[in-house]
Amino acid sequence: MQSPSVLERLRQFDAYPKTLEDFRVKTFGGAAVTLSSAVLMFILFVSEFNYYLTKEVQPELFVDTSRGQKIRINVDITFSKLPCAYLSIDAMDVSGEQQIDVDHNLFKQRLDTDGKAVSDKPEKQELGDASKDLVANVTKPKELDPSRCESCYGAETDDKKCCNNCEDVREAYRKKGWAFNNPSGIEQCKREGWSEKMSAQKNEGCRVFGYLEVNKVAGNFHFAPGKSFQQHHVHVHDLQAFGGQKFNITHRIKHLSFGTDYPGIINPLDETYEAAEAEQMMFQYFVKVVPTTYTQISGQTLHTNQFSVTKHSKTVAAGSGESGLPGVFFMYELSPMMVKYTEKQRSFMHFLTGVCAIIGGVFTVAGLIDGMIYHSARAIQKKIDLGKAS
16 A cells, blocks of 8 residues: 555656646747757767767876987978089087988989979989989099099098099098088099089079987087088088089978977978078077877877977178078977877766767757747737737
8 A cells, every 4th residue: 555655756756747748739930949959969969979089188297307319300391592412411419429411311302493303213412423423424433443542632541541533532621621622623523523513403402301310419400501521620611612602592391390290299390481581591490399208099109309499590691790601500409398198088978978968958948949939929929819809
């Protein structure tokens, strides 16, 4: 006998009392609101589901305690008015390490006046290399004695007694700290057509791409005309071979990054174009590198870097009052702080809560709108009926 009373008491807790089917009125306005609400709920559900499928990335900031690492600098830069034969790439850092005329993992591609590649295959180009710099009317290398030992014109050292091509002579001069200003008086350069090659490429451009590895300390790397060398502990570029020629340093940085790209990274110098307003301009980019680790949801950790940059340019021609070398210079410093990004799967319970909020919210608002439309329509109809009756 107690069971019916318990059930009766339970029915008092029903928060959703039902009306009889006979007392329900279906309207066209209600149908329109229902269909609109269903479409809206579906769109919001798809949006919430797509958001749930994305990875949540949590950033952390802490002091960088890593040591002895290298930084890989990826570059892709185009000089529209500076030939590859003129261009030298150097890197140096505060620890004293220097990479002079870097060509290990950097490639140069010659460009014509329209910016198109002269040849499809880029090359690690060295000025005066007999294998690719010969002109049609000079002596072929196969006619030369392979066991020959030609003069270095006073620049011989204990390690290098012979200079069999123009590049060997230039390198010997560089190590001695001498200027290479008379190629026409050097037999190897005359044989390989060094001066002819320089004249042939005078109006060309150059694309430099690849990467270089540097120590994880502050330093700089630069792109500038002339063969570089050390003279009395000073970094010097030999421009005498160009006979006072002025250089246009207009350039486009297609890509520059310090390490491997990770999802969402922004490299602020990508697609940067700088037109030289005058000849003999020096472009300086001051880069602040922030060490970064990115841990994927699979557990794989990527060690890379992000950076910010400010830039400055000036004219270094004679009479400008400014000192320096025409070219593009990147000075970088490392932040003592490291940023760590960690990928995580979004919470399913948060997704479920969002779906319930979408359904409940849209259903409630739709009910209010439907009720407003229904009661407004009845009130208007009553006034119309009263007007007719009077």
